[in-house]
Amino acid sequence: MAKHHVETTINGEPVEYLCETSQTLLDVLRDELGLTGSKEGCASGDCGACSVTIDGRLVCSCLVMGVEASGHKIETIEGMADGENLHPLQQKFLEQAALQCGICTPGVLVAAKSLLERNPDPTETEVRYWLAGNLCRCTGYDKIIRTVMDVAAEMRSS
Amino acid sequence: MAGGSTTTVGHSYPRMEGRAKVTGRAEYIYNMRLPSMLHAKVHRSPISHGRILSIDTSEASAMPGVHHVITGEDVKKVLPEPYYGPAFHDQPILALDKVRHFGEPVAVVLATDPHIAETAAQRIVVDYEELPAVFDEVEALTSDVIVHEELKPAGTFADLKHLAGKRDTNIALDYHLQHGDADKAFADAEHVFEHTFRTQQTMHTPFEPMVALADVRNDHATVYSSTQGPSFVRFELARLLGWPESNVRIKTAHLGGGFGAKVYVKVEALAMALSLIAHRPVRVALTMEEQFYTITKHPSTFRIQSAVDKDGKVIGRKCEVWWNGGAYADIGPRVTQKSGFTAAGPYDIDNVAIDSYALYTNRPPAGALRGFGIPQLVWAYESHTDIIARELGIDPIAFRKQNILRNGRPQAVGTIVKDGEFEAVLDGVAERMNWNRPFDKGSGTKLRGRGVGLGFKASISPTTSSAIVSVNADGSCIVYCSTVDMGQGSDTAMAQIASEVLDIPIEKIRVVNPDTDVTPYDMSTLGSRSTFHMGHAVRLAAGDARDKLHAMAEEVGMPEGSNAPLPELFIRKFGMRAGAIVGSANYIPEFSPPNYDTGQSTNATPFWMIGATGAEVEVDTETGQLTILRLVNVCDIGTPINPIVVETQISGAAVMQLGFTLTENMVIENGQLTNPSLADYKIPGFFDMPDTMENGYIDAVQENGPFGAKGAGESGTFGVSPAIANAIDDAVGVRISEMPITAEAVFRALREKQGKPLEEN
Ligand code: FES
Ligand code: FES
Numbered sequence: 001m002a003k004h005h006v007e008t009t010i011n012g013e014p015v016e017y018l019c020e021t022s023q024t025l026l027d028v029l030r031d032e033l034g035l036t037g038s039k040e041g042c043a044s045g046d047c048g049a050c051s052v053t054i055d056g057r058l059v060c061s062c063l064v065m066g067v068e069a070s071g072h073k074i075e076t077i078e079g080m081a082d083g084e085n086l087h088p089l090q091q092k093f094l095e096q097a098a099l100q101c102g103i104c105t106p107g108v109l110v111a112a113k114s115l116l117e118r119n120p121d122p123t124e125t126e127v128r129y130w131l132a133g134n135l136c137r138c139t140g141y142d143k144i145i146r147t148v149m150d151v152a153a154e155m156r157s158s
Numbered sequence: 159m160a161g162g163s164t165t166t167v168g169h170s171y172p173r174m175e176g177r178a179k180v181t182g183r184a185e186y187i188y189n190m191r192l193p194s195m196l197h198a199k200v201h202r203s204p205i206s207h208g209r210i211l212s213i214d215t216s217e218a219s220a221m222p223g224v225h226h227v228i229t230g231e232d233v234k235k236v237l238p239e240p241y242y243g244p245a246f247h248d249q250p251i252l253a254l255d256k257v258r259h260f261g262e263p264v265a266v267v268l269a270t271d272p273h274i275a276e277t278a279a280q281r282i283v284v285d286y287e288e289l290p291a292v293f294d295e296v297e298a299l300t301s302d303v304i305v306h307e308e309l310k311p312a313g314t315f316a317d318l319k320h321l322a323g324k325r326d327t328n329i330a331l332d333y334h335l336q337h338g339d340a341d342k343a344f345a346d347a348e349h350v351f352e353h354t355f356r357t358q359q360t361m362h363t364p365f366e367p368m369v370a371l372a373d374v375r376n377d378h379a380t381v382y383s384s385t386q387g388p389s390f391v392r393f394e395l396a397r398l399l400g401w402p403e404s405n406v407r408i409k410t411a412h413l414g415g416g417f418g419a420k421v422y423v424k425v426e427a428l429a430m431a432l433s434l435i436a437h438r439p440v441r442v443a444l445t446m447e448e449q450f451y452t453i454t455k456h457p458s459t460f461r462i463q464s465a466v467d468k469d470g471k472v473i474g475r476k477c478e479v480w481w482n483g484g485a486y487a488d489i490g491p492r493v494t495q496k497s498g499f500t501a502a503g504p505y506d507i508d509n510v511a512i513d514s515y516a517l518y519t520n521r522p523p524a525g526a527l528r529g530f531g532i533p534q535l536v537w538a539y540e541s542h543t544d545i546i547a548r549e550l551g552i553d554p555i556a557f558r559k560q561n562i563l564r565n566g567r568p569q570a571v572g573t574i575v576k577d578g579e580f581e582a583v584l585d586g587v588a589e590r591m592n593w594n595r596p597f598d599k600g601s602g603t604k605l606r607g608r609g610v611g612l613g614f615k616a617s618i619s620p621t622t623s624s625a626i627v628s629v630n631a632d633g634s635c636i637v638y639c640s641t642v643d644m645g646q647g648s649d650t651a652m653a654q655i656a657s658e659v660l661d662i663p664i665e666k667i668r669v670v671n672p673d674t675d676v677t678p679y680d681m682s683t684l685g686s687r688s689t690f691h692m693g694h695a696v697r698l699a700a701g702d703a704r705d706k707l708h709a710m711a712e713e714v715g716m717p718e719g720s721n722a723p724l725p726e727l728f729i730r731k732f733g734m735r736a737g738a739i740v741g742s743a744n745y746i747p748e749f750s751p752p753n754y755d756t757g758q759s760t761n762a763t764p765f766w767m768i769g770a771t772g773a774e775v776e777v778d779t780e781t782g783q784l785t786i787l788r789l790v791n792v793c794d795i796g797t798p799i800n801p802i803v804v805e806t807q808i809s810g811a812a813v814m815q816l817g818f819t820l821t822e823n824m825v826i827e828n829g830q831l832t833n834p835s836l837a838d839y840k841i842p843g844f845f846d847m848p849d850t851m852e853n854g855y856i857d858a859v860q861e862n863g864p865f866g867a868k869g870a871g872e873s874g875t876f877g878v879s880p881a882i883a884n885a886i887d888d889a890v891g892v893r894i895s896e897m898p899i900t901a902e903a904v905f906r907a908l909r910e911k912q913g914k915p916l917e918e919n
Contacts (some may be wrong), residue, residue, distance in 0.1 A: 022273050036189040037182020039414070041365040042446040046836035049365060077182035090180040094172045097802040100810060101645030102179030103365035103414035109180060128844040135836065137365050137415050138645045140809030141844055142851050 008069040010035070011079025019066035026050045028066035029076060037077035037106045041135070048134030051107035052076045058114045060133070077106035080113065088151050089113055098147040100138035108134045112148045120156055124149060166657040166664055167865045170802035174650045174669065175412055175643070185411040185671070187384040188369050192439040195371065196225055196268040198432055199275035200442075201282040202451060203257035203264050206293070206520040206829040207303070208286035210255060210264070217281040218267055223274040226436050227282065229265045230254040233431045237398055240431065244390065244422045245318060246330065246487035247310045249523070251427050257286070258305055258485035259522050260831050261451025263428065268436055272443075291520035291829055295482035296459050298328040298517040305485055305518035317495075317754065328518040330483055331491035333498045335757030337570040338509035340465075343474025347465030351546050355538035356896040359457045359482070359824040360817075361450050362527055363841055364644075366414020368449060372429035373439040379430055380407045386420040386642050387682030392674045394423050395430050409673040413644035417814070418526030419453050420644070421684045422489055450834035454824060455527035456493060457482040460501070460538035465509070470552050472561045474509040477501040477539075481516045481524070481531065488525035491516035496618060497531030499571040499757060503539035504580045504614045504768070505561040510570040512757070521826065526684055529615065529872045533815055533879060536613030537897065540880030544609065545893065554884065555588050558612060571616075572758035577868075578766040579794040582856045584612050586792035587772040587877075590852055599889070603779045606787070609884025612770040613876025616763035617869060618685040620749035624678035625695035627656055627703045629739040631732070633724035634666040637699075640680035641692040642672055646871055647803035648688050652696045654799055655864060659700035660707075662724075678742070686767060686869025689799060693864035695745040703741030710739065747862075765860050765868040768794040771812065771877030773848075775885040782905025784820070786848035786882065793873035796860030804870050808853040811874030817842040819879040823898050 003018040010033070019028050026043070029035040029052070041047035043062045050061040053075045080087045089109050092098070099105040108131065115122060115130040122130070127148050136144065178184040215227040230252035233240045240254070241247040253264045265282050269275035292303040308325050311318035321331070344350060370383040379399065385391050388408040396403045413420060425442045432440040444452065458481050465474035479501055483490035498514030547557035562580050569575055587610055588594075600606035626638040637656050643649040649669040657664040670677055680692060707727065708718060714730040716722040722730075728737055747764035774788040791812040798804040821840040825832045833839045853874065859866040883894050892907035909916050 020273070030189070031191075035182075036186075039365070040188070041367075042836050044446070044835060044837065047365065047446075081181050086177070086180065093180050094176040097170075097172070097647075097806045099173075099176065099179055099645075100647070100806060101365065101413060101415040102175075102184050103186075105179050106182045128847070131844045135365075135841060135843055137363055137417075137814065137841065138810045139806050140811070140813035140851070140853075141842075141847050142809045142813075142853065143806055145844070145847075 004067045006067055006070045008072055008074060010074045011076060021067065023066040024062050025064040025066050025069055026061040029061060035076055035078050039103045039106060041103060048111065049104050049107040051110045051134065053110065053114055058111055077110055080109060087113065088155055092147045092151045096143055096147045098139060098143040104134060104136040108136065108144060116152055116155060120152060122152060164658055164865060166654045167799050168797060171650055171654060171664065171800055173647050173803060174653060186366055186414055187371065187382050187411050188366050188414065188443065190371055190382055192371055192373060195439040195441055196270060196436055197272040197275045198440050198442045199267050199272065199279040200263045200448065201265040201279045203253065203260060203262040205257065205286055205288050206260045207289040207291035208257050209289065210253060210257065211285040211287055213265060214283040215265065218278040221274065221278045221281065223271055224267055224269045224278045226268040227265060228268065228432060228435055232435060236434050237431055240398065241310065242394055242398060242423050242427050243312065243487050244489050245312055245315065245491055247312055248306055249486040251431050259520050260829060261522055262485070266432060268432060268440060293519055293521055293826055295457060295480040295517045295519060298519045299480065301328065304328060305520060330487050330516040330518055331494050333494040333514045333757065335499050335510065335512040335570060337572065337758065340474045340476050340509045340511035343509035344465040347473060348468040349466040349550070350463065351466070351542065352461070352463040353542050353545060353895065354459065354461045355541055357458045357534045357537060358897055359521060360455045360822045361824060362417040362419035363446065363449065363836065364415030364417060364419050367444045367446055368420060368424045368452060369443040370425045370429040371439060371441045372433040374430060374433040377401065378405050380409070381426050381430055382409050383426050384413050384420055385410055385426065386413065386416045386644060386684055387422060388640050388642070388672045388674050389679045390422055390682055391426050395426060398427060407673070407675045410642050411671050413642055416644035417528045418530065418684060419449065421526050421682050424452060446836060447834045450824060450831060451522050453488060453525045454484065454522050456490060456524040456531060456534065458534040460535065462538050462542045464542065464546060466546060470550055470557060470560055472505055472507050475502040475507050477512045479514045479535070482519050482521060483516045484519055484521040484523040486523040488523045490524045493531035497535060499762065500532065500614060500616060501535050501539065502570050503543060504563045504612055506563045506567050507570065528811060528814060529875045530685060532613055532615045532872065533818065533875050536611060536876045537879040540611040540613065540877065541883050541895065544880065544884040544887065548887070554610060555584065555593055558584060571752065571762045572760060573762040575766065577860050578614070578768060579856055579858050580612065580614065580768055583768050583770045583792050583794050586854065586856050587770045587790050590790045590792065591772040600776060604776055605779060605889045606774065606776045607885045607887065607889025608772065608774045609881045609888055610770060610772045611877030611880035611884065615767045615872060617687055617690065617765050619763050620746055621681035621687060621691060622744060622746045623680045623691040623695040624744045625692060625699040625742065626678055627696065627699040627741045629660065629703050629707065629724065631725065631728035631735045631737055633662065635660060635662050637667060637669045637696060638677045639692055639696060640672040640674070640677045641688045642683040644683065646807060647800055648683070650803065651689055651799040652692065655693055655696045656700045659697055660704055686871040689870065690765060690863055690868050691745055693799070693867060695743050697864045698743030698745060699741040701741065702743055703739050706739050706741060765863060767869050767873045769873030769876035771881040773881040773885045775882060775889060777886060777889045777904060779890060779908060782901040782908060784886070784899065784901060784904060788850050789848040790852045791874050793855045793870065794858050795855045795870035795873060796858055796863050796868040797866030798855065798870065799865065799867050804855065805853050807870050808855070808874035809851065811872060812853065812878055813842050813847065815875035815878035818897065819882055820898055
């Protein structure tokens with residue numbers, strides 16, 4: 001079967017690719033475009049390690065087909081830092097050891113950024129609620145929650 | 159060597175690879191692809207026990223894009239003895255003649271496109287004669303169902319030799335310990351208590367599933383694997399191939415979690431065999447689902463009895479533990495001894511008898527999982543200890559302190575305890591929980607309670623770590639060691655140690671990813687052994703390099719105290735910026751092997767890991783719903799090398815055990831695993847976290863540890879399960895003796911207590 005030709009925007013840059021009907025957006029990002037920052041924990045929509053945004057909407061890229069990206073704006077972990085300058089969330093995750101193996105981390109960061117863009121002053125319950133689709137097997141979540149709260153406070157005051 | 163003033167060790171550092179991880183650029187084997195590589199997809203057994211009558215691969219082979227369809231018989235043609243395993247050579251690379259558990263690999267499709275491989279794998283047709291299966295460890299003791307007709311110990315271990323050729327038993331390994339005279343203690347006792355506790359089968363779920371890429375050419379095999387033990391994988395693949403170890407190269411990158419799932423051989427032997435047959439590189443990448451068929455945590459049954467005198471002193475304890483090892487041994491049978499000897503708990507008990515058995519069943523294999531059997535034991539002995547305290551009307555903490563093991567006293571294995579701060583850890587929990595203040599027990603249908611659990615573990619011994627430290631001519635430094643950083647932060651800890659010894663800033667130190675052609679031997683990254691063992695090896699190797707640098711300084715007329723920068727020293731010696739100074743070291747701690755009959759050893763472990771948890775819970779008596787209001791975890795980890803990373807280790811360990819306690823359960827119905835996915839097998843998420851959680855460690859020094867440190871990766875798991883069960887008992891007066899502690903289990907127990915038991919399903 002012929003492949004599909006897709007034109008889209010990823011992290012602000014125009015991108016075109018060919019993909020099979022059966023390929024997910026996560027397959028395309030990782031296997032066709034070499035953007036391996038988004039992780040495949042489960043490939044079934046349960047872990048959130050593959051989280052990206054499409055036109056600002058947070059999704060699991062393993063549940064989106066590659067062809068569906070056509071004409072939309074995709075943001076992945078690779079677009080989060082501004083060159084050498086880490087996003088405040090990235091910086092604080094690092095400083096406060098809110099990560100271990102790092103597989104969930106890109107998805108958690110993308111999701112947390114998306115939360116703070118919508119709600120710069122979340123309660124702890126709101127942080128837990130928003131991140132509930134992202135699982136982490138290593139950290140025990142405690143530091144993730146505290147770090148997101150700290151970054152929110154920091155970003156509000158700056 | 160312990161404590162003192164250090165400049166790098168003991169200070170918090172962000173993990174070295176952290177920047178790569180937060181930007182999505184860290185290297186993982188899962189990301190890797192090789193030129194002209196084929197993707198493998200495994201066809202797995204749909205039954206738990208049966209004879210393979212025929213395998214029809216014709217339809218799968220005929221699919222366009224399929225390169226090979228490979229069965230166990232094909233593997234046998236290139237590897238005549240295709241069985242592997244660290245303790246027993248019982249596991250075939252692909253099933254031969256029989257399948258012994260649901261999900262066992264039976265055949266493989268190789269294709270250039272993974273989706274084609276997957277579709278073709280479903281078109282393989284296997285005809286089985288189904289056999290009766292046994293799933294329960296206690297039934298397996300006496301069952302007519304025999305999982306392995308004959309035991310096949312690996313032969314490298316003296317203590318397994320007697321098992322060779324043993325037939326018609328499901329007992330893979332048994333272990334017995336005698337300390338004092340338990341029978342006499344029970345005869346003399348004022349009170350005798352007996353309880354039985356059980357745990358369920360669970361799985362590690364590392365978020366980077368197991369993956370290996372093999373490239374076998376002529377007489378050389380390279381395998382890229384997300385393994386925790388590259389040295390062992392090299393050893394085992396070389397044995398299977400009949401090649402020298404120098405012809406087998408195992409490389410790793412950062413691991414996306416391990417927790418024991420990735421120790422010993424997992425998918426590496428299969429990937430190697432497939433590449434050998436296909437003459438091309440092959441990638442075997444498991445899905446999250448497939449990991450459930452690969453390695454799990456032992457279900458267990460533990461009957462524990464205590465003899466207590468009139469003053470509340472425990473004078474005797476008898477422990478019988480049955481470990482459900484599943485269909486293949488992996489390292490599982492080793493829990494009988496390595497963990498078994500602590501089965502009587504962290505108490506000073508003069509008379510102890512322990513009998514511990516590893517059983518084969520038709521479940522997926524069980525091996526190492528964060529604690530290696532200890533959490534199952536603590537669940538039982540700390541629930542049991544709590545029941546005794548309550549029945550004797552003694553405060554649970556006071557009762558524990560009355561009986562607690564102290565430094566200078568022999569543990570049941572006969573080893574005198576040193577640097578084991580049991581009481582301080584327990585006090586640390588009690589203080590944080592304000593144990594001596596009144597506690598709000600709730601009212602109406604929402605009742606509250608609190609409980610504690612204290613556990614401990616010996617380090618696996620004796621094991622060896624080797625390290626090389628190379629100082630470059632510009633004054634930077636490279637550490638070569640085979641410790642695998644799977645998220646625990648070992649790279650950073652090793653860099654801190656090298657930095658401390660050599661006085662080179664940590665920014666100038668690089669720790670190489672394990673590669674058996676480059677990094678020297680290490681037993682494995684498991685059992686919280688790396689900080690201690692590899693920490694020592696790196697410390698000694700760095701010291702060796704430092705001594706050589708001092709000698710070189712002397713030689714070129716820049717003796718100690720001249721404070722010449724390193725680059726200048728190299729220029730003086732080599733005439734230009736050239737050369738390297740290389741230090742190396744092997745480290746193995748002292749050890750005395752246990753007596754086979756009594757299990758006694760004067761030196762069973764180089765250090766003790768200790769962890770305690772306190773829990774405050776609220777039970778909804780109308781539904782059995784449980785809320786964890788507070789979870790306090792305190793450990794004795796000696797003096798931490800990198801405090802901030804250690805805190806995350808403790809919270810991660812505790813929350814993992816919280817999942818095993820409350821929700822995680824591999825459910826087998828009609829011989830089938832019904833829930834092998836993160837949707838149906840529920841690990842903790844952000845909403846399952848306790849309302850508040852505190853993680854800490856006590857001030858302590860492990861005198862024989864590197865800079866006072868010891869292992870910290872597992873201690874946070876120990877006390878969680880019994881602390882919660884004890885808190886439930888405190889809240890509503892019911893005792894849960896089987897994990898997981900679901901709302902249904904609590905509700906059933908409440909109804910039972912009211913004399914209105916619910917019907918069984
Ligand atoms: S990989 Fe997409 S949710 Fe797990
Ligand atoms: S850091 Fe490993 S899964 Fe979150």
